[in-house]
Amino acid sequence: MGSGVAGQLIATLLSVRIIDILDILVVAYIIYRGLLLLQGTRGSSVIRGLLIVLALLWATSWLPTLNWMLRQLVLPGVIALVVIFQPELRMALERLGRAGVLGFSFGSVEAERAQRVINEIVDAAEEMSDRRIGALIVLQRQSGLMDITRTGKTLNARVSVDALITIFYPNTPLHDGAVVIRDDVIVAAGCVLPHSEQPGVSVATGMRHRAALGLSERTDAVCVVVSEETGAISLAVEGNLSPDLERTEIAERLNRLFEEQDDRSRLLFWRR
Numbered sequence: 001m002g003s004g005v006a007g008q009l010i011a012t013l014l015s016v017r018i019i020d021i022l023d024i025l026v027v028a029y030i031i032y033r034g035l036l037l038l039q040g041t042r043g044s045s046v047i048r049g050l051l052i053v054l055a056l057l058w059a060t061s062w063l064p065t066l067n068w069m070l071r072q073l074v075l076p077g078v079i080a081l082v083v084i085f086q087p088e089l090r091m092a093l094e095r096l097g098r099a100g101v102l103g104f105s106f107g108s109v110e111a112e113r114a115q116r117v118i119n120e121i122v123d124a125a126e127e128m129s130d131r132r133i134g135a136l137i138v139l140q141r142q143s144g145l146m147d148i149t150r151t152g153k154t155l156n157a158r159v160s161v162d163a164l165i166t167i168f169y170p171n172t173p174l175h176d177g178a179v180v181i182r183d184d185v186i187v188a189a190g191c192v193l194p195h196s197e198q199p200g201v202s203v204a205t206g207m208r209h210r211a212a213l214g215l216s217e218r219t220d221a222v223c224v225v226v227s228e229e230t231g232a233i234s235l236a237v238e239g240n241l242s243p244d245l246e247r248t249e250i251a252e253r254l255n256r257l258f259e260e261q262d263d264r265s266r267l268l269f270w271r272r
Contacts, residue, residue: 206227235248
């Protein structure tokens with residue numbers, strides 16, 4: 001009997017085609033990336049709840065009425081998942097669109113202009129940090145931010161230290177919102193950003209930092225935040241906040257984020 005089982009196992013293994021292995025690997029990778037996308041979001045809790053419902057559905061197969069009621073929850077649950085996961089789905093589709101089918105995206109700005117913009121931003125952030133002027137600067141990459149710029153005042157001004165400090169100077173009309181920079185232009189100021197929905201965000205996190213996190217969770221934009229209370233400079237990107245950074249570290253990170261990524265086989269919006 002044991003030899004028969006072993007023979008069936010060997011026959012099954014021999015019948016597996018390369019396309020079957022590739023199919024399994026692709027599905028496993030999609031599930032893995034999906035779980036990474038949901039990690040640290042409210043979606044992870046919903047997934048656990050859905051798994052509990054499915055387990056109950058299987059365990060109550062001998063209870064017809066209860067099993068029927070649980071089955072009626074499956075379709076509404078799927079629709080609810082689409083609604084609840086809307087920000088995550090949008091982010092995933094934007095990342096796919098930025099990478100393209102073959103991993104390529106287009107658009108570049110001359111290296112000298114990009115370096116000048118980064119230097120102006122870092123200089124302005126450092127000066128505002130010394131003077132305890134709160135600021136929120138958004139650097140657009142591949143994700144469009146038209147819905148964000150519409151909430152503010154259109155400027156289309158050249159990026160400079162003086163312009164940024166003037167915008168964020170206390171009691172000026174636009175100092176409370178965010179500045180959006182595309183290429184080497186301040187597109188708009190006084191913009192309203194969505195706040196972070198991460199459940200683990202500390203209650204001590206300021207409103208500017210929550211707004212920077214919220215935008216970085218939904219888009220690939222990079223947000224530079226200057227704290228009005230402490231003067232600390234932080235960087236928010238891809239849903240992660242790096243607090244209290246030094247000038248050299250901020251410049252290095254911005255250069256790294258906007259430089260040409262050879263290992264990704266694509267062109268980013270800015271290059272060093």
